[in-house]
Amino acid sequence: QAGELQDLLARLSQQSAKSKESCALCDAAEVRQALEQQQIIPYYQPKIDLGSGQLKGAEMLARWLHPSRGLIMPGSFIPVIEQYGWATELTLTMLEQGLQQWQEWARQGLRLPLSINLSARSLQGSTLIDEMASRLQRAKVPARYITFEITETAIADNLPQAIGMAARLRLAGFGLSIDDFGTGFATLQQLTHFPFTELKIDQSLVTSIGSKPHLQAIANSIIELGQRMQLTTVAEGIETRQDMELMQARGCNLGQGYYIARPMEAALMQSWAKQRQQMVSETPPTIS
Ligand code: C2E
Ligand code: MG
Ligand code: MG
Ligand code: MG
Numbered sequence: 410q411a412g413e414l415q416d417l418l419a420r421l422s423q424q425s426a427k428s429k430e431s432c433a434l435c436d437a438a439e440v441r442q443a444l445e446q447q448q449i450i451p452y453y454q455p456k457i458d459l460g461s462g463q464l465k466g467a468e469m470l471a472r473w474l475h476p477s478r479g480l481i482m483p484g485s486f487i488p489v490i491e492q493y494g495w496a497t498e499l500t501l502t503m504l505e506q507g508l509q510q511w512q513e514w515a516r517q518g519l520r521l522p523l524s525i526n527l528s529a530r531s532l533q534g535s536t537l538i539d540e541m542a543s544r545l546q547r548a549k550v551p552a553r554y555i556t557f558e559i560t561e562t563a564i565a566d567n568l569p570q571a572i573g574m575a576a577r578l579r580l581a582g583f584g585l586s587i588d589d590f591g592t593g594f595a596t597l598q599q600l601t602h603f604p605f606t607e608l609k610i611d612q613s614l615v616t617s618i619g620s621k622p623h624l625q626a627i628a629n630s631i632i633e634l635g636q637r638m639q640l641t642t643v644a645e646g647i648e649t650r651q652d653m654e655l656m657q658a659r660g661c662n663l664g665q666g667y668y669i670a671r672p673m674e675a676a677l678m679q680s681w682a683k684q685r686q687q688m689v690s691e692t693p694p695t696i697s
Pocket of ligand 3 (some may be wrong): 609645
């Protein structure tokens with residue numbers, strides 16, 4: 410196996426010139442190594458209930474802790490991962506780290522629902538779901554605590570595979586979220602085939618929505634659509650107090666964004682959660 414790996418790495422360094430076209434920063438062989446050596450780690454961004462302020466979950470966002478270059482954002486290395494067909498490995502390393510974190514937090518009384526992004530490329534892997542389900546079983550994490558986010562664009566581009574994948578994810582008990590909704594080209598008719606549990610409104614319809622009257626009708630309709638389909642609606646990209654208040658006023662359930670908290674490493678996420686739960690429980694009851 411070591412020989413195989415060396416072979417692969419040699420082949421990849423030859424190809425890396427090509428990969429530089431799509432990613433000026435990332436060398437494919439290095440990305441591969443990063444995946445294997447767990448240099449790609451999750452950051453966590455809280456999702457809160459817009460009504461109560463309570464912490465409801467966290468989205469796991471991949472970061473590359475590069476030994477010499479420091480923190481690298483997913484926009485720079487995920488295209489390489491997808492191009493080389495390693496999306497499954499990315500999903501599995503994120504899941505594995507998420508499960509370990511979930512267990513550690515659970516031991517401290519925090520059972521935090523986690524979301525993992527699924528790339529279009531991993532919609533094809535037929536054994537991925539079985540593998541994930543068995544890892545959950547081993548870790549004794551109930552599947553309902555893990556939600557997979559699939560973008561509207563990934564769905565529209567891979568409709569038959571996406572439908573199959575979605576059905577199997579739900580059968581295995583995972584949550585299913587449609588990400589970046591409102592920017593892709595899926596038709597509403599196509600979406601009725603999907604057993605979603607959550608709808609995430611794209612940040613372009615959330616950030617500074619107060620000053621974008623032409624987009625407000627769209628944002629409102631999406632929230633209403635989500636409500637009618639009995640999905641949890643999430644606004645991503647809340648950057649100001651006004652963004653948050655507008656989304657809450659429109660009836661959106663949950664919010665995520667820099668105004669609430671930036672994506673952060675696990676230890677910070679944990680102290681954020683503790684502080685937030687304390688704040689929430691210290692809020693005096695409203696008198697009606
Ligand atoms: P996404 O799933 O839509 O994630 C939300 C992105 O918006 C994240 O960027 C997050 O840091 C950023 N964000 C959060 N709040 C705000 C805000 O208030 N304002 C603004 N302007 N941005 C905000 P990030 O971490 O750079 O990730 C970018 C994309 O990379 C993600 O978009 C997702 O599509 C992809 N990605 C990240 N991690 C993974 C992963 O593990 N697997 C896969 N397949 N894709 C991933
Ligand atoms: Mg996402
Ligand atoms: Mg998103
Ligand atoms: Mg987005």
